[in-house]
Amino acid sequence: MAERGAPRSHARAFEPTRALGRAVLVAGVLVFAAVLTGRFDLVVLAAPFAIGTAVSLVRRPQRVPTMEVTAAEPFLVEGNDLGVTINLGNPNPSGFDLVVVRAVVPRWVRLVHSDRPYAVNVEGGTIAGVELEGRVLRWGRHPLGPMTAHAVAADGLLVSRAVTTPPLPLKAYPATEHFDAAEVMPRAAGHVGGHRSRRTGEGGELAGVRRFGPGDRLRRIDWRVSLRTREIHVVSTLSDRDAEVVVLLDALHEAGRSDGIDGKASVLDITVRAAAGIAEHYLHRGDRVALLQYGGTVRHLRAASGRRHYMTALEFLLDVAAGGHDDEPPPSSFGPHMVQANALVMVLTPLLDVRSAAMLANLARAGRFVVAVDTLADPVLRMRATGKWGEVAQRMWRLEREAIIGQLREHGVPVVAWGGAGSLDEVLRGVARVAIGRTVTT
Amino acid sequence: MGELQEYLTGRVGRARDMAGRAAAGPLLVRLGVAVFATLSMVLGFPGAVTRNLVSIAVAGVVALLPAVFPRTRMVGLAIFACAFGWFISTSATSSTDGPASLIGTIAYGERISVVRLVALSAALYLMHSLAALAAVLPYDAVLSPGVLAGWLVRAGGIVAVSAIVSVALMVVVKLTIGPVFLVASLVGMLAVAWLVYLIARRA
Numbered sequence: 001m002a003e004r005g006a007p008r009s010h011a012r013a014f015e016p017t018r019a020l021g022r023a024v025l026v027a028g029v030l031v032f033a034a035v036l037t038g039r040f041d042l043v044v045l046a047a048p049f050a051i052g053t054a055v056s057l058v059r060r061p062q063r064v065p066t067m068e069v070t071a072a073e074p075f076l077v078e079g080n081d082l083g084v085t086i087n088l089g090n091p092n093p094s095g096f097d098l099v100v101v102r103a104v105v106p107r108w109v110r111l112v113h114s115d116r117p118y119a120v121n122v123e124g125g126t127i128a129g130v131e132l133e134g135r136v137l138r139w140g141r142h143p144l145g146p147m148t149a150h151a152v153a154a155d156g157l158l159v160s161r162a163v164t165t166p167p168l169p170l171k172a173y174p175a176t177e178h179f180d181a182a183e184v185m186p187r188a189a190g191h192v193g194g195h196r197s198r199r200t201g202e203g204g205e206l207a208g209v210r211r212f213g214p215g216d217r218l219r220r221i222d223w224r225v226s227l228r229t230r231e232i233h234v235v236s237t238l239s240d241r242d243a244e245v246v247v248l249l250d251a252l253h254e255a256g257r258s259d260g261i262d263g264k265a266s267v268l269d270i271t272v273r274a275a276a277g278i279a280e281h282y283l284h285r286g287d288r289v290a291l292l293q294y295g296g297t298v299r300h301l302r303a304a305s306g307r308r309h310y311m312t313a314l315e316f317l318l319d320v321a322a323g324g325h326d327d328e329p330p331p332s333s334f335g336p337h338m339v340q341a342n343a344l345v346m347v348l349t350p351l352l353d354v355r356s357a358a359m360l361a362n363l364a365r366a367g368r369f370v371v372a373v374d375t376l377a378d379p380v381l382r383m384r385a386t387g388k389w390g391e392v393a394q395r396m397w398r399l400e401r402e403a404i405i406g407q408l409r410e411h412g413v414p415v416v417a418w419g420g421a422g423s424l425d426e427v428l429r430g431v432a433r434v435a436i437g438r439t440v441t442t
Numbered sequence: 443m444g445e446l447q448e449y450l451t452g453r454v455g456r457a458r459d460m461a462g463r464a465a466a467g468p469l470l471v472r473l474g475v476a477v478f479a480t481l482s483m484v485l486g487f488p489g490a491v492t493r494n495l496v497s498i499a500v501a502g503v504v505a506l507l508p509a510v511f512p513r514t515r516m517v518g519l520a521i522f523a524c525a526f527g528w529f530i531s532t533s534a535t536s537s538t539d540g541p542a543s544l545i546g547t548i549a550y551g552e553r554i555s556v557v558r559l560v561a562l563s564a565a566l567y568l569m570h571s572l573a574a575l576a577a578v579l580p581y582d583a584v585l586s587p588g589v590l591a592g593w594l595v596r597a598g599g600i601v602a603v604s605a606i607v608s609v610a611l612m613v614v615v616k617l618t619i620g621p622v623f624l625v626a627s628l629v630g631m632l633a634v635a636w637l638v639y640l641i642a643r644r645a
Contacts, residue, residue: 052597098578100579116580156571
């Protein structure tokens with residue numbers, strides 16, 4: 001009795017199409033006319049419609065198709081080939097005449113057949129696969145879908161309700177721009193690592209020879225020097241330390257037009273690819289790398305080392321997005337307190353906003369070792385002057401920006417254009433010298 | 443006036459986009475609809491009409507409509523137009539007064555040929571079937587080869603079975619001494635009853 005009160009679902013698996021109504025109408029009208037006029041030839045005209053409709057409806061399916069979407073590669077790098085398979089299942093004993101599948105294709109995914117729908121036939125009790133092939137053109141998260149499918153059965157007389165699957169989350173990691181820096185870190189902080197520190201200790205780098213003192217190990221005695229001087233001397237070495245690198249991404253603004261991996265790069269493209277390259281380089285050397293995003297939402301990835309942390313850093317970079325115009329993080333949520341005192345801070349910034357310059361100056365004033373990496377590349381700078389005053393305005397803007405860079409240099413913040421491998425060596429050398437100077441002073 | 447111009451510009455732009463995106467498979471299906479519609483016109487209407495230039499132009503337009511608008515009532519209209527053409531071409535001319543005289547004035551009195559009749563019924567059904575496919579197939583769809591082949595095989599099978607049944611029925615009607623009117627009535631009523639039963643059962 002309780003079932004009688006339950007709401008009855010009217011959603012049927014299959015609905016009749018206009019073709020079914022047409023077939024019935026044509027057959028009915030022709031037969032009726034045949035009866036009225038006594039013309040048997042009209043029955044012959046109606047025969048295929050009646051027989052076709054009857055035969056088609058006899059093998060009508062009862063259940064809608066199933067759909068499953070899988071990606072061939074779970075991890076992609078921008079520019080890589082993409083392979084996605086849509087598996088369409090038919091749980092009925094009779095086949096579907098065709099199943100039409102549509103997918104919403106994100107902007108940075110190029111498929112061979114673009115966003116066209118696909119039509120395949122699926123036999124009863126089988127699964128048919130639709131292969132989508134293409135490329136991912138830019139880093140980021142690209143949800144492929146949602147995908148909808150509807151089956152057509154009984155020779156186009158019945159169509160199923162749409163089956164929808166949620167979007168397939170595709171992740172394209174940034175293609176790392178090769179980065180290499182031979183210079184030492186300004187201040188190595190940890191106890192173990194790949195950098196020689198400025199303090200003596202157990203390590204491989206020779207610091208000098210000195211007199212034996214209490215606590216020195218016997219195996220460190222330099223016998224040649226000891227015999228010559230008739231006093232015991234030991235070899236002192238510099239301890240190996242690791243360092244912390246903070247890669248700070250200025251995402252206050254996006255500038256330039258991104259054409260993906262094959263075309264021009266926007267500011268955010270350069271920022272993200274450079275950050276990936278820097279993180280890969282220092283993590284490969286055993287350092288600890290932290291990531292920090294300024295602009296939009298303040299995001300922070302704590303410092304860690306290792307291969308796993310590299311993958312985490314790449315995941316972090318996937319969500320980098322430009323903030324709005326008035327999207328300035330409050331001082332309480334962003335400031336020098338987020339950066340360890342000994343860390344080397346590499347700020348990837350296009351220096352398009354005075355707020356970025358102020359943030360850099362704040363960090364420098366707080367005693368952090370800051371390097372500003374200019375990500376506003378030349379192609380981005382190239383603008384089309386509009387009107388009579390366009391060129392003048394562009395020149396003024398350039399001069400203003402150069403003034404900001406000059407002021408930053410006066411504050412002790414080196415500004416260097418991003419150029420990949422070895423481009424930061426000279427600046428890093430300068431920062432290391434500053435760090436040694438500070439150590440001597442203190 | 444401005445709104446009308448905007449509307450027309452939009453429609454032209456959309457048509458241009460559709461022409462740019464149209465895929466070969468769905469176009470082939472629509473071409474098939476047009477071909478069978480034309481064939482139905484030629485088979486259905488009397489020779490005197492199809493030799494007239496104006497009639498050819500009208501028939502061409504009517505044949506194109508189901509191919510261009512397969513989701514609309516144009517397909518049904520084309521089928522009924524062809525059936526009407528067949529009806530007037532094979533009706534006997536009459537000079538008597540009364541209701542039959544209306545048909546009699548436009549009738550051509552052509553002899554009913556079995557081959558032509560079966561060919562017309564096959565062409566009409568194939569037009570209907572391909573229009574049903576074109577209606578569910580997006581114009582820009584990437585078509586798997588099995589879809590079209592399977593569809594044509596099934597439609598061809600139904601046409602063949604219908605032709606055999608029709609010829610057999612006509613032979614029976616010829617041989618039967620009883621009135622043709624009664625046989626047609628019975629067959630028609632049985633077919634309609636069967637269809638109604640099938641539709642009612644699935645609903």
